[in-house]
Amino acid sequence: MSFEPKIVAFLCNWCSYAGADLAGVSRAKCAPNVMSIRLMCSGGLEPAFVLKAFKEGADGVLVCGCNLGDCHYIDGNYKTLMRMTLLKKLTRQLGIEEPRIRLQWVCASCAEDFVSAVNKITEDVRALGPYRQNKVEVGSGSAIS
Amino acid sequence: MVALTLFKEAADMIREAGGEKLDNCYQCGLCTGSCPWNQVRSFMVRRLIHQAQLGVIDFESDDLWLCTTCRNCVQRCPRGVEIIDIMRAARRVITETGTSKIPDSLRLAITNIAGAGNPLGQPPEERGDWATSLKLKHHVNSYTLYFSCCIPAYEPKVKRVAMATAQILKVAGVDFNILADKENCCGESVRKAGDENLFRSLANKNLEAFSEAGVKQILVSSPHCYHSFKNEYSKLGAEFEVLHMVQYLAQLISDEKLTFKKEVKKKVAYHDSCYLARHNAIYDEPRQILKSIPGIEIVEMSDIKDNTLCCGGGGGRIWMDTKKDERFSDLRIQQALDAGADVLAVSCPYCMLNFEDSLLGFSDTKPIEIKDVVELICEGLS
């Protein structure tokens, strides 16, 4: 059986989750490998969530927020941007390949952006193969929980 | 670049000469975009209007004489600016003040009209000669007058229009009269060319002749005469009904005063003249006529009715020289050919003259016939 990646997506409630809903409403087909988890704001995404996902067996993580400047909470997504930049430095050290973590702004009417982000990360991760967490033991300590 | 200084006086002159709505222009440029000149050469109507607003108009410029008064811009202007009035007013300033030169060809026509009552300078006593063979009533009191216009009266290429018209009227049993040597040019184009005084004098002469003959109804072949009598003479006290032949004949046909006996197997494209279509919203009647002539198949060109393409002859342009590659009539004939027409039907002597001239530019074989609507009626009657 071919490898089907498991990917967790974190979506902010106001833009990205609405954009993802719109993808469904418009019957835009995308890869069924991405499971969405709703947050109020992408700025409320704790880095631990991303690491937890990899620990629990995810092969990739997609983070979506409002377009810069459109955050429902003024500038939460700028915080997301900074945190994700820092987090990616860390995950690189942990041996998690760059394409396994993707940050994508998706506005409430940007269903296409969501669909293409889902398909892109699914293809990228499929090409990389399963993330073998035994390579590096993530989150054995309490630092990220 | 030397800075321009504004001459309010010049703007005021134009305003007083009839361009009152000048100030309302907000310089959107729709006029320039709509002007047929820009299909053949550049003519910045919008800029000219602005120059007029500020009084920095260049009275030496040829541009002032380009406007054919086709009314495409006026019809579309979002601010209701009477651009034709402004052009006319600017020309009037030149004519009346001698600020700069009037184009030679135009001056000749104007001189002819002033002297002989027609632009061709032909003797006034020969004005009725076209009708000699038809034995029409001259100078007698008559309710209905047929006013042929100068071009069909004198111009060999267009005389056939006047003759065909008179024949049809006779067939229909219409009691009508012609004024022959008592007629003068209606002055419509004279006025558009800026000679307001000459226009007034022509109008007064004609009004006098009409009233002497007791005319109550005038039938005309030219949309220019139509426009002038109906919309300009009326302001000078005229009290008569004016009908263009296409209106009058459409009525005769629908009243069955004319019945067709012969098929005219032709594809006909009808050219709306500016002065019938855009100036006076007459475009259904000529099409009704063509439709009633058995055998005729009407084909339509791309620019019709109130979007019609000017032949290039209005506003006094009929008397001025137009460069070979800049003639709208050439474009129009091409439109008729593209529509697959055998005949380009007209209802204006100026259009006919311009199209006949354009045909000379085509290779030796005539690609299309130019016919007045009345000629086609004649063909169907005989």
Added chain:
Amino acid sequence: MSSLKGKPDEDIKIGVYVCHCGHNIASTVNVEEVAQHAKGLENVSVARDYLYMCSSKGQNLIRQDIMQLGINRVVVAACSPRLYEQTFQNVLRESGLNPYLLQIANIREQCAWCHEHGPLATEKANRLVSGAIKRVIHHSSIEEQTVPIFPATLVIGGGIAGIQAALEIANSQQIVYLVEREPSIGGHMAQFDKTFPTLDCSACILTPKMNEVARSPYIRLMTYSEVVDVSGYVGNFTVKVRRKARYIDEDKCVGCGICIEKCPWSTDSEFDADLGLRKAVYTPFPQAIPNIPVIDRERCVYFLKGKCKACEKFCEAQAVNFQQEDLYIDLQVGAIIVATGYDVFDPTPISQYGYGNLPNVFTSLEFERLCSPSGPTAGQLKLADGREPKSLAVVHCVGSRDQNFNAYCSRVCCMHSLKYSHLFKEKTGGEVYQIYIDMRCAGKAYEEFYERVQGEHVNFIRGKLASITPDMSDSVDEEKLVLTCEDTLLGNIINVTVDMVVLGVALKPRSDSEKVAQILRLGRSRDGFFMERHPKLDPVATMSEGIFIVGCCQGPKDIPDTVAQASAAAARALAMVVRGKMDTGAITASIDENICSACKVCSALCPYGAIFFDETSNVSRVNRILCKGCNVCGAACPSGAISTRNFSETQILAEIEGVLV
């Protein structure tokens, strides 16, 4: 990582309800299989599938299970929570469960509708449902709180915006404090001659409103006063107002004006844009509200040199009191409406326009005063040498639409420039030139006004004015000005010679708007005006809950827009005040005081100022009234002390585990 906080002690009994949504879900996802899968999961007592879960029959299934089976957590696998979460929350509430013991798994929009039918779609639905089941275990009841609010409203600024807002509230018989910095209300509108496009006399339409303010028993008017501090939060603001010493007792003064008449000292009148004079004791203009003068201690000779007191001698009411001092008072209000207005741009820095050097170059506000019948020239247009001008140029966009000064369009100048053309024509019959970049006349009957003024033979020259210079040609014996610019419609440089120039100057944020923003905790947009909560959907509210902005302090706008915005803000304030209490949101952050290390990272990040530091207990606390639940603080807290209700770390981590099982 594995240390998920322990499950609550109670016996968790989860009911799972999988919706077919007709064929919408069922044609792609095998819903029976999903329900079957859920049945096998920990803590799940019952799992059902049904044709339409949102129908009353579907809702009844849940209701019955809660009542009969003692279900205490609910997972609904159906459409997006953005659609029916509240409906199902109500089902829980009606069945005696806290509505937040619910979790929705979105298997329609984000599963069935965007995937092909097949095992992968069903597998994804299973994962989403597992995630919801794992998550809901950690849900707990959330109680919303209500807090009482002070029933009064503060309006800062007594221009047309503040007047309108105050009157709207007063007309609802609610108390308003109207605080105005100047000795009288009226603002800029009181300075205008006529208003576009109707050419109503400004004073004629404003004065009745000012009188209404004076008469209203619900408006506490405080002129010559400033807000110096605001503390508290929505519903519970404490506002400190400095009432500057007037040196005239407001209770005694009868407004007879004898003090003004007798005062021997004059200075430039601010109200007349420094073109006229006023006394050291003065009201800014004759219709001032209140009609009580102020002694300007900077100009009063008694204050400067210790003698005069002419005013005191003549005041029969004995209202003059040189001993008066500034008074500080505290107000308690539930809502604040900020209507602080604008400053006009000073064109002096644009040296090529010669403002300040060329005496016949005026600003728009100066021109208003020159036109006004109550102005320094009694409405006669006069040049510096007293002549009546025969020609006028009105220059648009002076300090507006110019990156060197203000990038934005000031919105009113095109229209007031047209108005000046009309007024000038009316008063002098002279020649008028409009030097403009674009004519922007968007507003009811504005374009029509433009067309009307065009028809009055005004010259429109399109181009940004390059310079104004004195006319040096010998033939001119009277002083004239030469304006040079390109007429971009002609492509020519044009010189226009006129007697008088009016610069249509930009509307700017008040010079102290930064300070005001600090006091009120308002944001400012890049142009310096106060920032609205949302540029389109909430242009009246601010990021500070309970504080509204109206009129030109939010951005340049004309009188109709200002009045509309003021009424809107009044409605918003009334909506709170009339209710008398307000609810906190459910999804709000909370700080575990035992873990908080007092680092204050959270309060710095909070966009709403909802986190304050409690110095006595040395911990940060969340004001639930202000918190909007974004969890930006929670994500940043280095001690993990912050948790957002219904979006806690524990809940999210459990959901992650669930979707990846």
